[in-house]
């Protein structure tokens with residue numbers, strides 16, 4: 119039998135405000151695989167990630183999304199998360215009045231459906247904060263409020279590690295980070311990764327890919343995937359840009 | 370999306386909605402007449418000056434018109450309000466002597482437990498009269514007085530005569546005049562010079578009788594250098610008739626004294642809450658108001674601080690939550706009447722389901738109050754498109770050497786924040802509740818712990834019906 123794929127996107131068409139952003143997009147991510155998506159600004163990368171998570175602003179006009187052998191195209195966002203999808207946002211929201219720890223406890227409880235073991239939770243969190251070189255006090259701060267760009271990204275990775283999804287989607291996790299922060303974030307991702315976990319990463323730079331080796335690299339332009347290959351595709355784009363692919367689309 | 374279709378009114382307000390049978394020892398006729406007032410006064414066995422005071426207040430009431438501003442008060446028909454309901458018991462100093470049904474109600478409201486765990490004294494009023502009062506022995510030894518107003522009128526007549534409705538005179542507005550005529554119950558606290566009452570006292574006002582009014586009077590005097598934290602709680606079960614609450618609170622904070630007055634008001638949605646609270650603060654004294662307004666159909670509540678001594682301070686921290694059918698018109702007034710006085714006003718309001726949350730406040734600085742400062746911050750959060758929120762601040766500054774800061778923010782609950790939390794596995798309902806709790810958090814942490822927990826529960830109850 120052919121591997122069914124953890125995430126399967128079939129002929130996906132997506133509209134927002136009556137404008138088609140994604141058209142006929144296909145993508146399969148199997149268990150244990152690391153996929154990278156590259157593409158010029160405005161290509162629809164973040165849209166794709168948001169649609170996988172079920173953002174209410176985007177309308178799927180055609181096609182389907184399956185996760186873990188279940189059609190999730192119409193599923194509520196929170197349910198998708200509880201099934202094991204995690205999205206690290208390109209620009210994480212600031213939510214006043216809710217601490218990072220408080221939110222994580224609520225989320226953990228929602229996902230596992232079991233009462234939290236507080237001592238264990240604290241211990242886990244401390245371990246992860248240390249690994250990310252993230253000061254413990256950040257767990258007690260309001261969710262992303264007043265965090266620098268880099269701190270927001272570390273906060274996303276902390277959340278990913280604590281919630282332990284099957285598929286983590288990381289939208290430009292490395293954008294705007296200094297070299298040390300990229301390494302911290304990469305350490306977090308590698309700590310999380312194993313043959314059971316899958317990753318879908320959007321990136322523009324090679325730095326993160328020095329630490330995390332992709333199995334597949336996809337090029338997304340104008341709302342569809344125009345090329346899929348191995349790590350060499352990323353290298354080529356970083357060196358030569360997207361011009362070649364734009365021509366492919368226009369021809 | 371799967372939507373939960375609970376209607377807010379159908380939500381079980383749990384403990385608040387316990388309705389006891391309308392048992393009473395005595396209940397006055399509906400409406401307001403001289404005879405009713407004489408009757409109340411006779412039942413209370415009051416001195417003649419108080420009877421006269423009541424009758425004079427009634428005249429004032431009859432001569433005055435309704436307020437010409439603020440929420441619509443049409444739901445209130447004074448001819449249908451029962452002004453005095455004497456519960457079927459005398460005041461007790463021991464819970465075991467309080468009739469079971471009444472005691473059960475206070476049990477469920479957590480009062481005896483709180484008394485046991487973190488209070489230095491408790492007063493519990495049921496309809497028009499106080500049914501239980503207690504104070505820790507060591508406070509009595511230090512000369513602290515904490516008792517119901519009726520006892521105070523009899524036993525501390527001189528003090529009461531000197532202070533009663535002097536800060537809030539009956540001609541202040543129509544409902545204060547009404548209060549002067551029919552007041553009943555409430556608490557009297559006297560803290561002698563230099564005495565620090567570190568553990569709070571709490572009075573709880575429970576209204577059980579349908580169509581009745583509650584008019585408790587709270588009078589607190591904190592003498593020079595003394596300190597007190599007083600907590601006031603109120604609730605009632607919901608009836609289909611209109612109830613009225615027109616209490617009056619007078620606080621005297623003397624030189625170097627400090628008073629924290631915390632209120633959680635959770636009247637049912639048939640209550641007209643037209644309450645008047647005022648504090649006067651002497652040199653270097655401090656009044657802190659903590660005010661949570663959740664219940665009632667209509668509230669008009671603007672605790673006022675008169676900073677009359679040099680260096681006097683007032684801090685007002687308030688939160689209100691207006692749900693469907695509620696108009697909560699609340700705020701605070703400050704009068705800076707001396708140099709170097711300061712005030713801080715920090716309010717948050719939440720509205721949903723068509724509820725209206727209005728901040729109405731005023732800061733006045735008199736011409737002699739140089740070097741005074743005031744910081745005002747009002748934030749409101751609307752949970753949907755049909756709710757309303759408004760900020761009506763008035764400033765009246767008669768001196769140039771003052772510093773005034775004012776900030777007002779009106780916002781809607783952020784869809785992106787809800788989505789963010791939902792991507793973490795949290796349900797839409799819980800995400801909203803978390804955001805609202807987060808909004809309220811800076812205020813909630815000022816509330817006594819039990820009330821903060823209760824407030825969070827109320828927010829959750831409110832939001833369970835808010836989706837769909």
Ligand SMILES: Nc1ncnc2c1ncn2[C@@H]1O[C@H](COP(=O)(O)OP(=O)(O)O)[C@@H](O)[C@H]1O
Pocket residue numbers: 134135139157158159160161162163164165166175
């Ligand atoms: N909510 C939205 N409303 C309107 N246009 C949108 C919205 N989200 C995305 N778009 C548009 O869709 C296109 C793709 O955006 P996006 O997915 O953010 O691109 P990328 O992440 O690849 O840079 C852009 O033209 C963008 O302006």
Ligand SMILES: [Mg+2]
Pocket residue numbers: 163164165208289
């Ligand atoms: Mg993007």
